[in-house]
Ligand SMILES: Nc1ncnc2c1ncn2[C@@H]1O[C@H](COP(=O)(O)OP(=O)(O)OP(=O)(O)O)[C@@H](O)[C@H]1O
């Protein structure tokens with residue numbers, strides 16, 4: 001049985017996709033069998049792992065087929081990311097996924113659990129599944145929460161970076177109450193972190209005060225580093241681009257903390 005982590009924050013550009021890719025790659029480095037699921041029509045996790053967004057078969061096919069109860073092989077859709085040091089699988093996405101919101105919303109009972117039903121088919125093939133979500137509290141995000149054991153919340157510790165945490169918390173509490181009682185807060189991870197600045201420390205204190213009682217805050221954060229921003233241009237994880245870098249080490253520490 002795989003443990004499923006959904007990386008989620010409706011705030012845009014807070015490093016959800018970057019966290020998804022490098023957390024997944026870091027878990028693969030720790031010897032885990034890993035699947036990444038791209039649930040964002042921007043397809044950034046897909047292109048960030050070096051795959052074309054022009055692929056015909058994407059997560060959309062799986063959601064459509066699940067919705068209409070047609071048999072469909074997840075293996076037809078899976079992309080295999082293989083480098084000298086990392087092996088992981090990806091269910092890709094592209095802009096066609098925009099129409100999934102209407103499709104999912106039109107379904108009746110269990111419309112929050114369509115992705116969960118897809119992933120149930122491959123649950124035994126992986127130790128860890130990491131789901132990237134769009135910058136919206138939409139049906140795709142709701143399905144990603146419906147499938148998850150844990151939610152990981154990337155937060156950029158800037159003035160506007162914590163906007164929306166209250167709404168996200170409400171959505172998670174509602175998920176726990178209604179469609180996924182097993183969902184747990186994994187924790188908040190600070191991303192694109194400029195830890196030495198006094199403003200950053202003040203914002204972290206504020207987050208701790210408001211959310212620290214309910215949500216774990218990971219000790220290891222991910223600093224703002226050029227290597228991390230550059231990796232998607234090469235379609236690789238940080239472990240492939242710069243294996244001995246400060247950036248790779250930051251993700252290794254985070255992965256070990258989360259998996260512990
Ligand atoms: N630790 C970091 N250091 C430097 N740049 C980073 C870091 N993390 C992410 N970035 C850069 O910040 C930008 C936003 O990151 P990313 O795309 O992962 O955010 P996102 O939350 O997935 O965005 P969206 O809401 O659009 O899906 C990207 O250009 C990315 O390369």
Ligand SMILES: [Mg+2]
Pocket residue numbers: 016017018040042044132133134
């Ligand atoms: Mg993204």
